[in-house]
Amino acid sequence: MLGYLLRRLLYALPIALGVTLVSFTLVYIAPGDPLNAIAPADAPADVIESLKVTYGLDRPMPVRYGLWLARALQGDLGASIASGRSVAAEVMGAVGNTLRLASVAAAVGVTLGCVLGALAGYFARGWIDRFASALSVVGVSVPHYWLGLVLTIVFSIRLDWLPAMGAGPSGSGEWAWDEEHLRHLVLPAATLAVIPMGIITRTVRALVADTLSQEFVVALRARGLGSLAIFRHVARNVAPTVLAVGGLQVGYLMGGSILVETVFAWPGTGFLLNTAIFQRDIPLLQGTLLVLCLFFVALNLVVDVAQPWLDPRMARA
Amino acid sequence: MTDATRVWRRAFLVLPLAGALAGGVHAETVVRYGISMADIPLTTGQPDRGAGAYQFTGHTLYDPLIAWEANVATRPGKLVPGLATEWKVDPKDNKVWRFTLRKGVKFHDGSEFTADAVLWNLDKVLNDKSAQFDAKQSAQVRPRIPSVASYRKVDDYTVEITTKDIDALFPYQLPWFLIGSPAQWDKLGRDWAKVATQPSGTGPFKLDKLVPRERADLVKNAGYWDKARIAKTDRIVLVPIPDAVTRTNALLNGQVDLIETPPPDMLPQLTARKFRIVQNVTPHVWPYHFSTQPGSPWLDIRVRKAANLAIDRDAIVKLLGGQAVAAKGQLDPSSTWFGHPSFDLKYDLPAARALMAQAGYTKANPLKAKVIIAQGGTGQMLSLPMNEYIQQSLAEINIQLEFEVVELETLYLHWRSGAKADMNAGKGITAINLGYVTADPFYALTRFAYGRYIAPNGVNWGGYANPVVDGEIDRIRASFDTKVQDKLLAQVHEHMVDDALMLWVVHDTQPHALSPKVKQFVQAQHWFQDLTTLGM
Numbered sequence: 067m068l069g070y071l072l073r074r075l076l077y078a079l080p081i082a083l084g085v086t087l088v089s090f091t092l093v094y095i096a097p098g099d100p101l102n103a104i105a106p107a108d109a110p111a112d113v114i115e116s117l118k119v120t121y122g123l124d125r126p127m128p129v130r131y132g133l134w135l136a137r138a139l140q141g142d143l144g145a146s147i148a149s150g151r152s153v154a155a156e157v158m159g160a161v162g163n164t165l166r167l168a169s170v171a172a173a174v175g176v177t178l179g180c181v182l183g184a185l186a187g188y189f190a191r192g193w194i195d196r197f198a199s200a201l202s203v204v205g206v207s208v209p210h211y212w213l214g215l216v217l218t219i220v221f222s223i224r225l226d227w228l229p230a231m232g233a234g235p236s237g238s239g240e241w242a243w244d245e246e247h248l249r250h251l252v253l254p255a256a257t258l259a260v261i262p263m264g265i266i267t268r269t270v271r272a273l274v275a276d277t278l279s280q281e282f283v284v285a286l287r288a289r290g291l292g293s294l295a296i297f298r299h300v301a302r303n304v305a306p307t308v309l310a311v312g313g314l315q316v317g318y319l320m321g322g323s324i325l326v327e328t329v330f331a332w333p334g335t336g337f338l339l340n341t342a343i344f345q346r347d348i349p350l351l352q353g354t355l356l357v358l359c360l361f362f363v364a365l366n367l368v369v370d371v372a373q374p375w376l377d378p379r380m381a382r383a
Numbered sequence: 384m385t386d387a388t389r390v391w392r393r394a395f396l397v398l399p400l401a402g403a404l405a406g407g408v409h410a411e412t413v414v415r416y417g418i419s420m421a422d423i424p425l426t427t428g429q430p431d432r433g434a435g436a437y438q439f440t441g442h443t444l445y446d447p448l449i450a451w452e453a454n455v456a457t458r459p460g461k462l463v464p465g466l467a468t469e470w471k472v473d474p475k476d477n478k479v480w481r482f483t484l485r486k487g488v489k490f491h492d493g494s495e496f497t498a499d500a501v502l503w504n505l506d507k508v509l510n511d512k513s514a515q516f517d518a519k520q521s522a523q524v525r526p527r528i529p530s531v532a533s534y535r536k537v538d539d540y541t542v543e544i545t546t547k548d549i550d551a552l553f554p555y556q557l558p559w560f561l562i563g564s565p566a567q568w569d570k571l572g573r574d575w576a577k578v579a580t581q582p583s584g585t586g587p588f589k590l591d592k593l594v595p596r597e598r599a600d601l602v603k604n605a606g607y608w609d610k611a612r613i614a615k616t617d618r619i620v621l622v623p624i625p626d627a628v629t630r631t632n633a634l635l636n637g638q639v640d641l642i643e644t645p646p647p648d649m650l651p652q653l654t655a656r657k658f659r660i661v662q663n664v665t666p667h668v669w670p671y672h673f674s675t676q677p678g679s680p681w682l683d684i685r686v687r688k689a690a691n692l693a694i695d696r697d698a699i700v701k702l703l704g705g706q707a708v709a710a711k712g713q714l715d716p717s718s719t720w721f722g723h724p725s726f727d728l729k730y731d732l733p734a735a736r737a738l739m740a741q742a743g744y745t746k747a748n749p750l751k752a753k754v755i756i757a758q759g760g761t762g763q764m765l766s767l768p769m770n771e772y773i774q775q776s777l778a779e780i781n782i783q784l785e786f787e788v789v790e791l792e793t794l795y796l797h798w799r800s801g802a803k804a805d806m807n808a809g810k811g812i813t814a815i816n817l818g819y820v821t822a823d824p825f826y827a828l829t830r831f832a833y834g835r836y837i838a839p840n841g842v843n844w845g846g847y848a849n850p851v852v853d854g855e856i857d858r859i860r861a862s863f864d865t866k867v868q869d870k871l872l873a874q875v876h877e878h879m880v881d882d883a884l885m886l887w888v889v890h891d892t893q894p895h896a897l898s899p900k901v902k903q904f905v906q907a908q909h910w911f912q913d914l915t916t917l918g919m
Contacts, residue, residue, distance in 0.1 A: 102792040104431060104519055108799070108830070108842045109526045116511070120518045148431070149422060150519055150576065151595060215628060222636045230636040231629050232622070237597035331624045331633075333596050341421040341596070341625075346792060 074370050078363040085359040086138070086352065090131050093348050100147050100346040121147055134352060143353035148345045153353035156338065161320075161357060163238045164327070164334030168319035170255040175262030176312050182263070183270025184301075190275045198267055205264020214257040214329035221253060228252050231331040238333050254330040258323055262315035269311045273304040306377045313369035317362040411617045412919045414901060417639035421625040423599040426582045426590055427575050428563040429508065429520040433761060434820050434910035437559075439621055443601050443914055444491075445561035445584030448482055448501065449554050451822075453913040454612065456663055456905050459718060462554055466496060466562055466585065467542075470554060472863055477549045478532070484540040488608045492583040494566035498536040503565040505534050505544075515568060517575050527559035551863045555823040558911065587614050587915045598622050601914070615903055615918030634658065634896055641904070641917070645896040647704025647765070653896050662892035663906040664708060664715045666822040669764055671754060671773070671886035672831075674802035674813040674845045680750050681813055681845075685742040686782075687883035691728050692735035693780045699772060699889055703765060706894045710887035712880040713819075714827055717908070722873030724880035728887060735780045749781040754814040755807070760791030762818030764891060770816060773888070787812060801838025802845050815844055818891070822910055824868075828875050829856050831884065845884070852878045 101109075101117050109117075118124040122133070137144060143153035179202075186198035222230035234240060234247045241247055277283065277300045286296050320335065327336035335354055342351040424436035428445060442453070450465035466485050473479035488496040506513035508521040509531060530546040530553045537543055546553050567583035568575075580593050585608065588601035599621045603614040622639055624630040627646040634642045635656065645653060650660060671690070673681035681687055696709035711728050714721045744750045759766045767788075774784045787810065789797070798817055800806055807815075821827035830836050833856045834848040852875055859871045879885075897904060903918030 099792060099796055101522075102795055105522045106433065106526050107795045109522065110529070110841075111799075111839060113522060113525055114799075117518060117522055149425075149595065150579070152576075156595070215632075218629075218632050218636075222632060226636065229638055230632040231624060231638060232633075233597070237594040239594045239597070328626050329629055331622075331626070331629050337421075337596070344421070344790075344792075 070374070071367075071371060074367050078367060081363055082356070082359055086135065086356055087131065089355045090134070090348075090352060091127075093346070093351055094127055096346075100348050102346060104147060134349075138353075138356060143356070144349040146342075146347055146350040148341075148347045148350070153349050156350060157335070157353045157357045159238070160333060160335045160338040160354070161361070163233055163241075163332065164320055164323065164336065166241070167251065167254055167258065167323070167327075167332060167334055168316060170251055171258035171319055172262055172312070172316045174255065175259035175315070176266055178259070178263045179266025180270055180308065183267040184274050186267065186271040187274025187278065190271075190278075195271070198271065202264040202267035202271070205260040205267070207264075208260065210257055210261065211325040211329055213260060214253070214326055217253050217257060218329070231329075233333055254326055254332050257326050257329075258319055262312070262319070265315060266308065266311060270304060270308055273307055274300060277303045302376070306373045309372055309376065310369055313365050317365045320358060320361055320365075412615075413618045413620060414616045414641060414917050414919065415620040415622060415639040416914075416917075417622050417624045417630045417633050417642035419625060419627070419630065419643050420623050422596045422623055423593060423621060425519065425523070425579070426593060426599070427517065427520055427578050428504070428561055428582070428584070429523040431519070431523055434822065435761070437910070438912035438914060440590075440599065441561055442586065442911060443588040443619075444582055444586040444590055445563060446586055447558045447561050448484075449557040451558040451909060451911050453907040453909055453911045454905050454916050456907060459908045460911075462558070465558075466501075472551075477551075477861070477863070478546045480544045480546065480553060481537070482542045482544065484542065485608065486540055488585050489606070490564035490567065490583045490585055491589045491604065492564050492567045492570065494564055494583075496562070496585055497539045498542045499539075500562055500565055501542045502534060502536055504560070504562050505531070507563075508560075514573065515565070519575075524560055528556045530556060548860070550860050551868060552824050552829070552860060555825060587612050588619065591618070596623060612913065612915045614915040619914055619917060631896070634898060637898070640898040640901050640919075642896050644706075644894060647702075647706055650704045650706075650896075657899050659897040659899070659901075660894055661897060661904055661906050662706060662894040664717060664908050665891045665893040666714075666718075666820060666827065666909060667762060667818060667891040667893075668710055668713055668821055668885075669707075669762075669769070669816075669818050669888045669891070670710075670713075671814045671816050671888075672844050673883075673885060674807070675848075676802050676808060676813075676846050678808070679802070679813040679845075680752050683742050684883060685738040686744070686750060687886070688726065689735040689738035689742070689780055690777060690782060690886045691726075691883050692731045692738070693776050693782075694773060694886070694888060695730045695776065696728075696889060697730070699769060702768060702772065703889070706892050707764065707889040708892060710889050712876060712887055713831070713885070714821060714876055715890050718827075718876075719869050720824065720828065720872040720876050722877040724877045726881045726883060728880070732779060739780045739782070744781045746781055749783045751783045751785070752813050753785045753787060753811045754816055755787045755789060755794060755797050755812045756816040757791040757794045758788050760794075762820070762891070763791065763816075764818065764889070766816070769888070773886075798842060798844055799839065801843075803838070814886075820910060824859070824872050828872060828879065829859070832856065832875055832879055847882070847884055849878060849882065 101114055105114060105117055122130060146153055146156060182198040186195040189195055218230050221228045229250050232250055234250050283296060286299060324336035324340050327334045328340055335358060339354050342354060418439060420432055424430035424432045424440045426440045430436040430441040447465045448467040450463050452460035452463045467482040468485050469483040471481050484498060490496060507515045507517055508524050510516060530550045532545045532547040534544045564583035568578055571577040571581060582590050587604050587607045589604050591602045592600040601619045603617050607613055624633055627644060630642045631645045631649045633639045673687055675682055700707045700709055712724055756770050757763050757766055777784055794817060797807055798815055802808060830842050832847060832852050834853045836843040837846045838844050855871050855875050859868055862868050900919055903916060905916035
């Protein structure tokens with residue numbers, strides 16, 4: 067197992083490096099100028115030139131990438147061009163906020179997806195299946211930006227039950243798992259949960275229906291096993307795939323919630339990425355992408371390690 | 384215990400409470416303000432994020448030497464004394480300006496404001512050898528005070544600033560330059576990152592709390608030197624909400640009490656719920672800036688005038704939900720510098736068609752032009768729908784527009800480079816659509832009309848060169864009588880309009896939506912707003 071873990075860790079390194087290189091290159095070849103984040107639009111050429119020198123933007127791209135990478139390896143992600151604040155502090159604060167949102171959304175989405183998918187698989191072609199499948203199609207297809215706005219109109223403006231935006235009455239810096247803060251979490255988490263719910267419902271439904279049609283289930287029934295015991299066997303077979311899909315979904319939620327975080331002004335990584343992209347704040351963009359990438363890689367590693375534990379055949383393979 | 388003793392004991396217990404209720408205890412008044420920016424602007428002294436940011440962390444926390452009167456709504460403001468009580472140009476050397484500083488002013492940290500603080504702040508943004516030099520603050524303000532050549536202290540309350548050339552408009556540059564406390568910077572280990580969370584100016588508010596990207600709490604500076612501008616609210620909480628719909632939802636939900644720029648299509652909903660919409664003429668214009676370089680189709684004044692006559696500006700104002708006013712030139716007619724242009728910007732299709740015919744353009748031989756526009760962004764209003772409207776309107780007079788749509792940051796690159804640059808002329812771009820701030824003579828007029836500022840030496844993008852206008856601007860720069868200055872500035876504006884230097888469409892009105900709880904707010908005719916006027 068240790069060798070497997072080390073091998074997986076080694077695979078993760080070139081992936082992380084590749085992501086930093088690709089994102090660095092893409093940001094630099096995109097049109098626009100990072101100095102627009104700090105200089106007024108009509109700044110004269112001499113001011114622009116001196117700023118380029120100050121922020122090291124006068125150097126060739128490979129040199130800039132090398133310098134950035136060398137610092138990043140020592141844990142220093144630099145300072146944001148736009149705000150001057152430490153990128154590491156900015157990103158870690160945002161990651162904390164997104165983690166709260168993503169974990170609640172994932173817990174709700176994965177749980178609902180598993181329950182609905184299992185029911186749909188067990189009662190394939192029945193009305194429960196049709197209902198769960200329709201729900202999952204809606205979950206996968208509905209534009210989340212639109213859903214967030216609709217939920218806000220209904221629950222914040224019409225009914226006045228929940229706040230429309232923000233991460234708490236005093237900002238995310240004073241977050242607590244109390245009623246006041248959880249009320250801020252409900253709408254964005256519900257909006258985000260729809261994505262994994264839809265995908266996992268479809269996955270689980272297909273897997274359960276497929277597993278139930280296999281010969282070993284017929285054999286189990288023939289041996290007189292009850293429904294619960296058969297369900298345990300089915301679940302054991304379905305679990306590794308659901309874990310892999312669920313892990314990917316949590317990874318997507320960590321970095322892929324730009325629109326939802328913007329709609330709810332939730333100060334997470336999506337909101338941060340959005341700001342960094344529009345301001346061409348390269349250090350902030352690089353730092354956020356790197357941390358998200360490492361998080362994704364770590365999550366996949368956890369899934370890879372957990373899968374053989376659930377299904378020993380995978381370790382032998 | 385006797386009855387008399389009981390009475391005295393009760394009185395002893397009750398009287399302080401009654402006294403407190405009568406006047407000592409006072410519930411803090413708080414206004415929560417949803418702002419359109421993605422982050423709180425810089426708090427260290429010189430705000431970033433453009434002119435609109437000065438109202439939030441500029442003129443709230445700090446004061447300039449010369450201020451802009453931002454607490455009147457009924458007329459354009461004017462220059463007023465700030466931390467300088469008086470300023471005069473030296474009659475022997477018109478490049479030297481002498482500033483008499485206000486006495487008895489203290490920074491929020493308790494240190495005293497003197498001439499040393501002015502020099503320290505000038506070094507902070509202009510002298511990259513000084514210990515306190517901050518490249519980020521410098522980048523914000525250096526382009527806004529381009530005339531400063533040198534400066535010196537005369538005595539503790541007198542400072543001299545020498546300009547590079549004779550520049551009578553120099554005082555208009557100074558509302559941008561704000562004065563922070565040198566003592567606070569020293570106290571915080573000379574660390575600008577720490578100053579950002581504990582800034583110290585002389586302004587009407589102090590920063591109480593800063594959560595980057597989420598909120599900034601400004602509390603009233605009860606000891607503010609200008610008693611006429613003591614804040615009417617104890618605390619203003621600035622909440623960055625960049626998405627306009629989210630911002631409006633937050634207002635409707637009661638999470639904020641005031642927002643800027645509500646989306647036009649949500650105005651009926653806001654007014655139906657008794658929210659108040661406040662707007663005013665703002666020094667801003669949404670134009671097409673024409674290239675007048677050789678080869679440009681806009682070189683012909685008949686074509687430029689025809690374009691100006693082909694736009695139904697009232698329809699665009701309607702498209703914007705009434706959040707704009709139709710342009711009559713670079714400036715609104717209420718401006719002191721509007722003058723009396725002979726070319727009237729009105730909707731007159733027959734006249735526009737006649738001019739196009741005179742210029743040789745017909746349906747069979749239309750004029751084709753490429754315009755670079757932004758997909759959106761600060762100052763661009765409803766960029767794409769407005770541009771499409773212009774495109775359709777100009778098609779009516781046989782002008783076929785093609786758009787090159789870019790992000791605002793990219794548009795700035797094209798703007799700074801000028802029409803002649805390869806990135807514009809080389810791609811056939813002959814006009815640019817960029818919202819302009821027109822707050823003072825330089826920003827409104829001279830930077831676009833003066834031959835010396837033809838890009839890349841400035842932002843006279845199209846290369847407009849008119850010797851008469853150049854002569855007038857030279858005289859403005861050398862005229863220290865405000866009345867003469869105003870008269871000449873009006874003449875420059877008249878020339879700009881009569882030459883149809885741009886296709887002027889609308890002026891923004893910078894709308895705000897206020898909850899019924901917010902009873903007082905004076906919206907100045909400027910990007911600078913005075914938040915001390917906000918009251919519950």
